[in-house]
Amino acid sequence: MIKAVKGTKDLLPEDLFRWHFAEEKFREVTRSYGYNELRTPIFENTGVFSRSIGEESDIVNKEMYTFKDKGDESITLRPEMTAALVRACVEHNLTREHSLLRLWYFGPFFRYERPQKGRQRQFHQFGVECLGSPLASADAEVIMLADRLIKSLGVTQYKLLLNTLGTDETRDAYRKALIEYLESVKDHLSEDSKRRMLTNPLRVLDSKEKNDIEAVAKAPIILDFLDDASKAHFENVKAILDKFGINYEVNPFIVRGLDYYNHTIFEFRSDSLGSQDSFGGGGRYDKLFEQLGGASTPAVGFAMGVERLLIMLESINQFELKSYDTDIYVITYDDSQYSYGLEVAELLRDKGCSVLNDVKQRKFKTQFKEADKYKSRYALIIGEDEMLNNQVTIKNMATGEQNKISLNELTNYKF
RNA sequence: GCGAAGGUAGCUCAGUUGGCAGAGUCCCAGGUUGUGGUUCUGGUUGUCGCGGGUUCGAGCCCCGUCCUUCGCCCCA
Numbered sequence: 001m002i003k004a005v006k007g008t009k010d011l012l013p014e015d016l017f018r019w020h021f022a023e024e025k026f027r028e029v030t031r032s033y034g035y036n037e038l039r040t041p042i043f044e045n046t047g048v049f050s051r052s053i054g055e056e057s058d059i060v061n062k063e064m065y066t067f068k069d070k071g072d073e074s075i076t077l078r079p080e081m082t083a084a085l086v087r088a089c090v091e092h093n094l095t096r097e098h099s100l101l102r103l104w105y106f107g108p109f110f111r112y113e114r115p116q117k118g119r120q121r122q123f124h125q126f127g128v129e130c131l132g133s134p135l136a137s138a139d140a141e142v143i144m145l146a147d148r149l150i151k152s153l154g155v156t157q158y159k160l161l162l163n164t165l166g167t168d169e170t171r172d173a174y175r176k177a178l179i180e181y182l183e184s185v186k187d188h189l190s191e192d193s194k195r196r197m198l199t200n201p202l203r204v205l206d207s208k209e210k211n212d213i214e215a216v217a218k219a220p221i222i223l224d225f226l227d228d229a230s231k232a233h234f235e236n237v238k239a240i241l242d243k244f245g246i247n248y249e250v251n252p253f254i255v256r257g258l259d260y261y262n263h264t265i266f267e268f269r270s271d272s273l274g275s276q277d278s279f280g281g282g283g284r285y286d287k288l289f290e291q292l293g294g295a296s297t298p299a300v301g302f303a304m305g306v307e308r309l310l311i312m313l314e315s316i317n318q319f320e321l322k323s324y325d326t327d328i329y330v331i332t333y334d335d336s337q338y339s340y341g342l343e344v345a346e347l348l349r350d351k352g353c354s355v356l357n358d359v360k361q362r363k364f365k366t367q368f369k370e371a372d373k374y375k376s377r378y379a380l381i382i383g384e385d386e387m388l389n390n391q392v393t394i395k396n397m398a399t400g401e402q403n404k405i406s407l408n409e410l411t412n413y414k415f
Numbered sequence: 416g417c418g419a420a421g422g423u424a425g426c427u428c429a430g431u432u433g434g435c436a437g438a439g440u441c442c443c444a445g446g447u448u449g450u451g452g453u454u455c456u457g458g459u460u461g462u463c464g465c466g467g468g469u470u471c472g473a474g475c476c477c478c479g480u481c482c483u484u485c486g487c488c489c490c491a
Contacts, residue, residue, distance in 0.1 A: 001462090006482065058489050062416080080491085109491085114416080117484070118491080125491060192488065200489095208487080258490095268491095275486060305491030333449060366444095368451035383449060397451075 007113070007121025017324075018310055022153060023106065026126050029149045030104040033141065035128050038103045040084045042110075046074040052083040052291055054259030056199050063111040077110035080258070082285065082301060083292065085129055090294030100132040106306070118276035118308045126309075127282070129301035136236030139264040139284060139300050143237075146280060146302050147246050150268065155312050158270040158279070160248040162238070163255075165222060165262050166230035168287065174225040175201055181219050188215040202255040221252045230263065237264050260285040264300065272315045273308055280304035327353040327415050329371035333383035335361050340387045344380060344407070353415055371397060378415065 004010055011019060030037070050060050065077035078084050085103065089095055106126045113119060128145055130138045143160070150158060165171045182189065182197045182204060189197070190209040197204055205216055226234070241248055248266075256265050265283030273279060282302025289297040328348060330341040338361055345355040356374055358367045371379045381393040381402070392410055395402035405413070 001464090003464095003482075063489075111490075113489070114487095115483080116486085119489090123491070127491090196488090203489085256490095276490075279491065281491065303491060308491060331450085364449065365451075370451090372452050379451080381450075385449090393449090395450075400450090402450085 007115040025152050033145050035102040035104040040088050043075050046076040048083050048087050065110045079111045095297050104128040117274050124306035125303045127303035131299045134298035139237045140240035142300050161251045161254045161267045162248045164234040166226045170225045174222045177220045185215045205253040206255050260288045279308035325375040328355045328378045329376035330357050330380045331367040337382045337387050341382050
């Protein structure tokens with residue numbers, strides 16, 4: 001038997017009820033903040049990602065699906081959206097036409113990783129990007145949108161972690177000081193962290209190793225390296241969140257995996273997800289437009305792992321629907337009324353009802369059982385009698401009440 | 416890339432020291448020819464993940480491999 005590729009999943013009809021529920025909320029919440037959807041191709045020229053995410057990051061180094069196409073171009077299946085979205089905005093000059101641009105997206109992404117709970121090779125992200133404002137107001141809007149979305153899905157058990165990286169200069173100065181410190185406690189670090197010290201030193205702060213956590217406790221803290229403007233920016237973000245009762249926890253140890261962030265960074269975590277406890281995150285990326293050849297454009301955004309979000313919905317039993325209800329099931333006594341039943345069904349579909357005919361033309365009793373299975377609210381019963389008199393018998397499946405009516409009455413019936 | 420557990424019917428799983436591959440559920444048919452949700456009766460369903468090996472005989476033991484799950488790494 002041929003199976004789906006490792007780390008990929010089919011979404012079956014029963015899964016999709018939950019997906020549709022979430023996707024509806026994406027539309028609802030983004031609309032309430034005036035965000036418009038943007039879609040980009042699923043693959044890009046490799047440079048879009050290698051130039052933005054960071055050559056040293058694991059994503060670029062070992063997780064991208066990169067291949068040469070028949071024209072010998074290096075192509076990469078998108079591992080995240082922000083770089084692709086910025087590319088599209090630059091290419092179409094969108095930020096020239098709108099000095100402030102609010103966009104959202106939802107779609108599949110690809111990373112070559114070891115599959116695990118909440119981690120697949122093809123996975124889905126939902127996210128928003130607010131382009132054009134350097135102010136804390138934009139950071140706060142994006143965070144509040146994310147928070148509102150999570151709440152609207154019915155999720156309550158989660159934490160919002162907040163940190164700031166300051167400007168590129170403060171981040172680089174901090175990185176230097178941190179490496180210096182880590183060198184001094186090198187003997188107490190795990191093997192992983194000794195390696196990370198060189199590739200992504202900020203990651204060491206986030207280690208789960210007991211020894212690392214102790215060694216890092218006295219490490220220099222980014223907040224001490226911030227210039228006044230960066231501090232003010234961060235304070236403004238917090239002030240807005242405070243005003244609207246958004247709970248957060250400042251955590252100088254949270255770190256994002258992508259190189260392009262500066263100033264505010266944040267992460268949503270939940271303990272119902274096992275080891276992949278982060279289900280969303282984002283931050284400000286003021287330099288990315290320039291890196292990708294566009295005009296300097298301050299920007300902030302976030303992304304959410306949709307599979308992880310849905311795991312959380314499942315764990316709180318949110319949204320258990322297994323199939324959609326239908327309005328009407330047309331039941332015919334035998335095959336000679338089938339064609340008449342079809343006419344009646346089409347008539348009702350014109351009115352906007354969902355109507356089922358038994359295309360297997362099974363026996364009378366079985367059709368009733370089907371009507372139950374599809375949770376039809378009404379059964380239309382058609383025998384020789386009804387057909388000859390241009391009538392139907394309409395039965396309310398919940399009350400059992402039924403009566404014979406003409407087609408005319410049927411088309412005016414309030415279902 | 417590293418470490419650990421698992422894979423038996425569509426689904427959830429049982430299967431003893433190696434001896435005819437099972438249960439529940441779902442599905443299908445029927446309960447005397449125009450009424451369902453509950454119920455009763457009967458029935459179908461298998462590459463025991465895949466490939467080798469040991470054995471008279473393998474779902475069970477051995478080796479390899481694929482996939483899933485859990486942890487590390489990394490990230491959403």
